[in-house]
Amino acid sequence: MAISENITRAIEELSQIFGDRLHTSQSVRSHHGQDESWHEGALPDAVLMAHETEDVVKAVKICATYQMPIVAFGAGSSVEGQVIPTQGGLCINFTEMNKVLEIRSEDFDVSVQPGVTRKQLNMELRHQGLMFPVDPGANATIGGMTATRASGTTSVRYGTMEDNVVSLTVVTADGRVIKTAQRARKSSAGYDLTHLFVGSEGTLGIITEITLRLYPIPEAISSAVASFPDMESAINAVITTLMYGVPIARIELLDGLTIEAVNTYLKSTHAVKPTLFLEFHGSEVSVKEQAETVGGICAEFDSADFIWKTLEEDRNALWEARHNGALAVMAMRPGAELLATDVCVPISRLAEMIEKSQQYLEDDGIYGPLMGHVGDGNFHFVIPVDRTNTEEFAKIKAFCARLAADAIAMDGTCTGEHGIGLGKQSLLTEELGECVDYMRLIKQSFDPNNIMNPGKIFSLTAS
Amino acid sequence: MAISENITRAIEELSQIFGDRLHTSQSVRSHHGQDESWHEGALPDAVLMAHETEDVVKAVKICATYQMPIVAFGAGSSVEGQVIPTQGGLCINFTEMNKVLEIRSEDFDVSVQPGVTRKQLNMELRHQGLMFPVDPGANATIGGMTATRASGTTSVRYGTMEDNVVSLTVVTADGRVIKTAQRARKSSAGYDLTHLFVGSEGTLGIITEITLRLYPIPEAISSAVASFPDMESAINAVITTLMYGVPIARIELLDGLTIEAVNTYLKSTHAVKPTLFLEFHGSEVSVKEQAETVGGICAEFDSADFIWKTLEEDRNALWEARHNGALAVMAMRPGAELLATDVCVPISRLAEMIEKSQQYLEDDGIYGPLMGHVGDGNFHFVIPVDRTNTEEFAKIKAFCARLAADAIAMDGTCTGEHGIGLGKQSLLTEELGECVDYMRLIKQSFDPNNIMNPGKIFSLTAS
The missing domain is CATH 3.30.70.2190 (Alpha-Beta Plaits)
Known part of the structure; x- marks a missing residue:
């Protein structure tokens, strides 16, 4: 039981440093074992309430020593299982690390800690006549939105997180702190690490500060x-x-x-x-x-x-x-869990794509209302699922696979904004083929011991 | 002389495959030994006129076997020495690989070969009421603009190449062909390889097809x-x-x-x-x-x-x-070479930055007219230089270093749009610190034999 011994020692060291900000009670751990998806939960071994970058540095160094997995946790609103600690380990909760650090109105940018939620941010910006428009629906944290490359209803005009993250502070797998870019509006200085971390779902490092682009509130x-x-x-x-x-x-x-x-x-x-x-x-x-x-x-x-x-x-x-x-859709099936599809296709194929998939739903007798960010070609079927009904659930999963395959065949993607997480790893390979090998190379070189949200996006061994 | 023997054998094999599309004459090689910068030129050992992705695959495989450096060449309009083959090797010229492959007006995107120039592209788009707005001034190729993360006069509204490249086809260092993304307007599918290659200056792979975002020509x-x-x-x-x-x-x-x-x-x-x-x-x-x-x-x-x-x-x-x-500025000093500075700062610091640097110019007696994309905080001093005047040239280089240091101190960048190339490698480290170590990790894992535009952006050994 070398692994559990390691974890025990890591928790001891963490506990000495963080005192009552480190939680190991069953109730707190359960609270951090699930997101808003249908994916099966799992418990972290401990939960740390982080307050500053230096906390994360210390925690990562201990986790690196004991090869303890690390999962970052914000609002818990991910929908592909991103925050579920499938291999246990340390969950770092950012909800108390939620300061808006500096609003720079002339530069149209703001620096925030990862636990700031988008609604909180817009409340703080409003009196300066500024806004941060990316709106995924949920009151997600900016850290989570960054890590998932979120978007939502306003992306047709203002772009996604991809387009609106200026710079990141990241704690890497060996506990170093890097700042991926300066605040200049644009730069050609070397490889774009900022956008490598955006959408990396916590697998390459822990984001501890985010600088975002802002917009004037329209007249x-x-x-x-x-x-x-x-x-x-x-x-x-x-x-x-x-x-x-x-x-x-x-x-x-x-x-x-x-x-x-x-x-x-x-x-x-x-x-x-x-x-x-x-x-x-x-x-x-x-x-x-x-x-x-x-x-x-x-x-x-x-x-x-x-x-x-x-x-x-x-x-x-x-x-x-x-x-x-x-x-409203979830209220139609009380007690059900949420499964939201997330394909995004070139808009010229959108009508065909929707028609075809609604036909599948009808043929299979699946209840799946549609809502979509159609200016981007992105739409969701929101499907209430009961995983104990194995037959129905198998049918729904088969539908999802067919939907994604159709989207990929139309030069679209299996995920417009929810990410890969646990549920779409084989689809990622279907969509991007050998690109996944290059993603693995990056993961292995940045996090050779695979402690950063292990098991998410892809497995480390090629399938 | 193992190296030159290797090169000789590589050229023999390339010549067998490509016939008269492989050039080794002094005149053709000279033509590919310089860009529009002041940096000292160097000759490639051979020049290949590529016509399709498969040409690049074959060439890269031979170069990989013989560890022959590879440099991609478009319009030769880079201004930081990006296309100069400082270690010799094979120059792949893309000017005959210049087809606009498919314009998809409903999807507002287009796929092009890398040798298409921006003016050519806009000519072909015009009759469909569409445009590609990124305008760096020079009639650069789309391949070069992508590799340098170019921008220019319209970025304040339409963004840079970063914001407008949808997907890339890339030949990697071992001759594999990857397509970095589908054509969906947005995606959260795994790490963003597209934007890793945008701005990588040919050091991670050779771009052989680019899908770009388009815009309606305004009414x-x-x-x-x-x-x-x-x-x-x-x-x-x-x-x-x-x-x-x-x-x-x-x-x-x-x-x-x-x-x-x-x-x-x-x-x-x-x-x-x-x-x-x-x-x-x-x-x-x-x-x-x-x-x-x-x-x-x-x-x-x-x-x-x-x-x-x-x-x-x-x-x-x-x-x-x-x-x-x-x-007009270059005409003031006939025979001089172009040195263009390229800092970009948060706009709140722009007036101060310009004032300070104009004062330096005046103090040092350097002739440096200014033109800038000021909506982005990016501006250039266009300085005609005579490298044989070593005293003046040293003064100019000292000025450039001071300018960049000031920009970095203001949370700006040493390069808004020209890239790092040969001239700004120490500034890159000054600007992004340990980030450069992570860039090196990516380079080493993607191109372990360092054949892709070696010596550009950073050296492989940490300084």
């Missing part, structure tokens, strides 16, 4: 909702909007099933049809023009009800259905 | 020029414009010295003052609004002459000074 915001007779018309309206160069801020699609769930959940009476939720950002003049242009496009594609609102209260009411989509 | 474009009493006023006008959220497409600064050179070169009569060149993209309504807003801002910062044009011919005339800036 005017307006929102609109439009329903369509069918999916293809809705998507053609999206494509035409992009072709016209309308700088649309959000363009989201819900299908009839989602609308139905929302109507039940919110006691609303939306038309049970494919529906676009839109948001426009800009000057008063520009927002008006955008809404008029898009209103015209929607009418052209047979939308009968383009509703357009400018007051914040009215806008929120309009978007309520979108914001409650996933909750 | 309306207008341009403006405004001169200011001093540098600080000009930069404050830039910062205020960004604060207002004006989606400005270009915002370029020339100093009085550059204007003076341009006046001589073009026989024009521009006011010899710090001058902003601006471009607005959008709908008719939006472009008009943007120009009016920025006109107001410029007046607020004491610009006396905001000139605004919408017709293409008038716009081109207005921008002529900017486009001829570097040529």
